[in-house]
Amino acid sequence: MRGGYEFDGREIAALDEAGLVEIAAEINAKGIRAAAISSVFSPINRDMEERARDILAQHCPDVPVVMSSEIGRIGLLERESAAIMNASLLGLSSRTVDAFERALGDAGLTCPFYVTQNDGTLMAADMVRRFPVLTFASGPTNSMRGAAFLTGVKEAIVVDIGGTTSDVGSLHHGFPRQASTVVDIGGVRTNFRMPDVFSIGLGGGTKVTGDAAAPVVGPQSVGYRLTSEARVFGGDVLTTTDIAVAAGMADIGDASKVADLEPAMIDAARERIGEMLEMAVERSRISPDPIPVIAVGGGSILVPDKIGELEVLRPENFAVANAVGAAIAQISGEVDRIYALEGKSREVCLAEAEEEARTNALNAGATEETLTVIEREDVPLAYLPGNATRIHLKVVGDMGGLDA
Template sequence: MNYRLGIDVGGTNTDGVLLDRDMKVIHSLKTPTTEDVETGIYNTISSLVKEANVKVDNIEFTMLGTTQCTNAIVERKKLNRVAIIRIGAPAGTSIKPLAGVPEDLKEMLDGHTYMVEGGHEFNGKEINTLNEEKIRSIAKEVNGKVDSIAITSIFSPVDQSHETRAAEILREELGDDVSISLSSEVGSIGLLERENATILNASIINVAKTTAEGFEKALEQNGIHAKVFFCQNDGTLMSKAYTLKYPILTVACGPTNSLRGASFLSDNKDAIIVDVGGTTSDVGVLVKGFPRQSSIAVDLGGVRTNFRMPDINSIGLGGGTVIRVAEDNTFKIGPDSVGHRILKDALVFGGSTLTATDVVVGLGKVQLGNPENVAHLDKNLLNKIFKQMVEMIEEAIDKVKTSADDMPVVFVGGGSVLFPNEIKGASFVYQPENGGVANAIGSAISQISGEIEKIYSINKENREEILKQARELAISETIKAGADSKKVEIVDMESVPLAYLPGDATRVKIKAAGDLAI
C-alpha cells in the first residue's frame, strides 16, 4: 500500500493528513505551529505516522503548503538583501522603483536601486539597446552586499530578451550564489505591479529555502524518503527547485488548499467554499475543481502586485471571534478574535470572553467544552447574535457570486460547525467529514500543472490550428513537470486580442493540470 502525506502550516496549527492510493483519508491531526516551523512539521509527521501505524517506506509522495512566505512579507521578517534593476532608461525613469510601497518595507529593500538603458515598446521594438557595461558595473558594486536581484524590463512579457541577457551577465560576474528573479517569469503586463511582485519574490528566497530544507529535514528525521512537492496558490504543485526560484507563487496557497480539499471531500467541482478558521472565514469559488483567480491587482503586505492569486473574500468571523454585548443588549461581532487562545479564553472552556463558539454552544447547536458555563446567557440575545453571524456569511457568499442563481456551498475548517445546514443563496450545504483538515487534504491531493503564455498572430483561418498547438504545448509542459500523460486536461484557457500590436496579435494563456505519475 502506497501513501501520500499532506502538510499545511498555518499561523496557529500545522495540519497533517495521510491518504492511501485510492485517496481515502487514513488519519489526520493538528499540532501547534512552532516558531521555527520545522519542529511543528516534525511533530505533525511523527504523530501522524505513529497514530496511523503505517510503514514510512510506503509513503510515496509528500506535499507541503505553507504561509511562511506570506508571513515574512506581512511581518517584514527574514527578508533577503535585494538589488533592484529596472531596464528602461531613459523612457521609464519618471516613476522610481518601489513607488507606493510602505515606508518600512522601502527602507529594508531600497539599498541598491538602478536604472539601466534598454527595454521594449508595446510592439516589441527596442526603446534602447541594453547597456551591458552598466549591468557589469552594477554586478561589481553589489558583489557581497546583496544575496538576491530583481530585474524588470519595460514590456518584458512581450520581449524578455533584455531581462535574460542581464541575468546572463550577472551570473557571469557573480556566480550562482546570488538569486536572480525576472519579472517576465513572475508577473504579467503592468510595469509597476510586475516590478513589485518581482522584488517581493527576490526578497523571500531565503525564507522559502529555510522552509523547504526544514520540511526535508523533518521527513528525513522520520525516516521518510519520498518525492517532495510544494503547493502553489493556483491549487497545483511545484518542485523544490521551482519553489526556490518562484517562492511568491506559494503566497495564498493556504486558502487554495482549503478550496481544493473541500472540492475533493464534497465531490463538487463547481461550488462556493467557506473555510471557517479561528479568526476569519475565507470565501472562494471553485471552477472545474480549481479556485477562481483574481482578475485585479492584488495587495500583498501593502504592496500592489499582479501575479496570479485566488479570488478570496475574507471576513472577520471565526470560532474565536469576540462578541461584545452592551448593557442595553446591543452587540458587536468581532472583527478581533481570541485566536489560538480559544481553549483558555472562551466561556465554554472556562475563560471570560464571549466568543462565536460560545453562542452556538449556548443555543445547543454544538457540543463543546462545558455548556453549563453559557447556560446563564439570554437565549433571545444569543439567537439575535447567531442570526447576524449567519447574515454575515450569506453576504460574503453573495459577494463572490457572479449570478443570482443558488449554488452549492461547502463549509470546511475547524469553525465550520458554527453554521447551519440552510443558507440563503445555497442550493445545498455540505459539511463533509474531515472538513477540519481540508487544507492538508487539499495539499495531499494537489495535481501537477503546466502553463504557457505566448503572443501569437491569429486570424480566422489559423485560429483553431494555433490554439490546438498551444494546448498541446501546455499539456507537454505538464507531463514534463511530472504528471501522468493519460490524466492531463486543460483547466483554463484565455485568448485576448492585443489591439495595439500589429498583425492580429493575440495573447494566449493556457493552463493544464494532471495527476502525479505513479
C-alpha cells in the same frame, strides 16, 4: 536602463550590457544578496531578461536572480513588484525547504517532496526555492480543493472558517478561481497568479460583545487561546463558539457554562454571523445561479444551513479539508501571454499555448496521459495593433508515479 520589447516581441532598444556590468559591480560592493530583473513585455519575449541574468551570473555568481517574466503577467510595474517581492524571499524559502528536508530525513524518508501552491496544485522543492511567492494563500486553496474532493461538487462557493478568519472563494472545475486583476499584497500592487479569496474577521475564536439589541462580532479573536479563554472551556470571554454551543449547533466543551446566555442574545449574534457570511459569499458569486456553499474548517460549525437562498453543504471530515486538498493536489502548467494574430489563426495560437502549458506541467512532474485543460481564455486587445489577443491557458495532471 535601455532595453525592452514591443507587445509582439519587436525590440524597442538594444540591451545596455555595459550598464549591467556596472550594476553587477555595485551589487558586489554593497553585499546585495538577491536581484530582480524586469523588462517591458518580457512575458512575450524574455531574451533580454535572460541575457541580463547571464551577465549578472557571470559577475555575481553567488547572487540569485529572479526574472519577472517567470512570475508576473502583462503590466510592467506590477510584474516588477512581484519579482522584487519574490527575490526578497529567496533566503527564507531556501531555509524553509532545508528544514523540510531535515525533518523528512529525521523521519527516515528519502523521497522527493512537494509543496502546495496557490492555484491548488503542487510544486517541487526546487521550485519553491525559486518562486516562494507562488505559495502565498495556499492554505485557503488547499481547503477549496479538499472541499471539491469531499463533496464531488466542482462549481460552488467555499467558506473555510478557522480560529480567527473566514476565507471565501469560488470553485470552477474543482479549482479555485484566480484573481483576474491586480492583487494588493501588504499594500504593494502585484500581478502574479493569486486565488480570488476574500477574508473576513470571523472564526471560532472571534469575540462577541455588545447586547441583544446591537451585538458586535469580531474582528478581535482569542485565536489559539480558544480552549482556555472561551466560556465553554472555563474562560470568561464570550466567543462565537460559545454562541454555537448555546444554540445547539455544536457539542464542544461544557454547555452548562453558557446556559445563562439570554436567548435574544444568542439569536442576535447568530443573525449577525449569518449577515457577515452572506456578504462574503455574495462577493464571491459571479452569476445569479443558485450554486451551493461548501462549509469546511473547524470553525464551520458557525455556518447556518442556508446562506441567503443558497444551500450549505458540510461534508464528512470537513474539519480536515485543508489536509485533504494538499493530499490530492495535482501538477499544473500555465501560459499567460499576448499573441499577434497577423499571419496566424486563433486556433493555431491556442494550440501553441496549450503545447507550452503541457510542457511546463511535464517539466514540473506531471504524467502526460493525465493532462487536462482546466482553463482556456483568449481576450482580444483592441488597443494594441496587429490583431493582438491575450491567451491564458492552464493544464493539470497527476504527479508522476501516481495512478491516474
